[in-house]
Amino acid sequence: MKSTGGSDAAKRRAGEAAADTVEPGMVVGLGTGSTAAYAIEALGDAVDDGLDIVGVPTSFGARQRALDCGIPLRSLDSVDGVDIAIDGADQFVRDTGSCLKGGGAAHSREKLVATAADAVHLVVDETKLTDALDHPVALEVLPDAHTVVADAVRSLGGEPMLRDAANKDGPVVTDNGNLVCDVDFGTIADPESLATQLSAVTGVVEHGLFIECATTVSVGTADGVSTTTY
Numbered sequence: 001m002k003s004t005g006g007s008d009a010a011k012r013r014a015g016e017a018a019a020d021t022v023e024p025g026m027v028v029g030l031g032t033g034s035t036a037a038y039a040i041e042a043l044g045d046a047v048d049d050g051l052d053i054v055g056v057p058t059s060f061g062a063r064q065r066a067l068d069c070g071i072p073l074r075s076l077d078s079v080d081g082v083d084i085a086i087d088g089a090d091q092f093v094r095d096t097g098s099c100l101k102g103g104g105a106a107h108s109r110e111k112l113v114a115t116a117a118d119a120v121h122l123v124v125d126e127t128k129l130t131d132a133l134d135h136p137v138a139l140e141v142l143p144d145a146h147t148v149v150a151d152a153v154r155s156l157g158g159e160p161m162l163r164d165a166a167n168k169d170g171p172v173v174t175d176n177g178n179l180v181c182d183v184d185f186g187t188i189a190d191p192e193s194l195a196t197q198l199s200a201v202t203g204v205v206e207h208g209l210f211i212e213c214a215t216t217v218s219v220g221t222a223d224g225v226s227t228t229t230y
Contacts, residue, residue: 007222008034010125014220015039017227018086018121021216024052027079029113030066031087032059032106035123035220039086044069056082058113059106060175076113085110085117089210091135092128092217097230098191102138102182102208105163105174111206114213122217129219133191136161136182137198138208145203146179152201156194158183178205 015038022028022043030040040055040062047053047070055071056079057063066073076082087110089099099122101107114120137158141149150160163172163180172180188194188209195209218227 007125010220010222011035011123012038012220013225014123014125014218015086016042017218017220017225018123018216019043019046021121022046022051022053022084026083027054027056027074027081029082029085029087029117030055030057030062030071031085031110031123032062032104033088035088035125036062036086037065039123040065040071041069044071047071054079056113058087058109059104061104062106076116082113082117084119084121085114086121086123087114089122089124089128090208091130091133092122092124092214093131093133094129094217094219094228095131097212097214097217098133099210099213100133100135100137100208101210102140102180105138105140105172105180107138107208108140108174108176108206111210114210119215120213122214123220124217125220132187132189133209134187136184137188137194138163139181139183139198140174140176140178140205141181142203142205143177143179146181149181149201149203153181153183153198156185156197158185176205
C-alpha cells in the first residue's frame, strides 16, 4: 500500500541531498519511489558533468529512470559490492533508523541491495516521519501461497489484504512475478520481533520491515533538508 503526501519540493531536497554525498568511483544502489527518483535525476545530472559511478537499480522503474538519466548500470551479481544505497520509505522512525517499505512493491530487491550496501541513505519528506510504525506491512508472497500466508499472518494478529492493481484487472504482480499482501497490524510495538516472525512464514519472499536499516536519513521539508547520521 503506497503512502501519499509530501510536496515535490521537499522530496527533491531530500533526494538531492543524498545524491550530493556520492563520490567518484562508487557503486550506488538506486531505490524505487518518488523521492528516490529525485536522487536518480540528480545523479544523472552529475554523470553528465563527469561523475564516474555505476548504479544498481532496485526495480524496473528505477532501471528505466536511470537509463533515461544516462547512469551506467550493472546487476547486483556483477559488482563486488555496493558503496551506498539511496532509497525512500513509506514510514520512518528517526530515533531508531527503522522503516517500512513496499508501497512500490519493490521491497524484496530494495532489501537485497540495502543488505549488500556499506551505507544506506534514506530520503523522505517529513510526512513519512512517525514515532511508531503503524503502516500496513507489505509482504511479497509466492502466488500459490497467498491463502496460506494470509492464515499465518492472521495468527500473528494481522489483517491481510491482497493488493489489487490500479490499471489492470487482478492483483499487483511484482518484478519477480509474485503477489503483494498488505497486512495491517495496527501500531507495531516490537518491529524486530514481527520481522523475525514474518521471515519464518513459508511462502513469504520478503516483508517490508527494514529494522535499523539506515546509516543516514535526509528529511526534506518546505524550508530545506535535515540530515541525521547513525
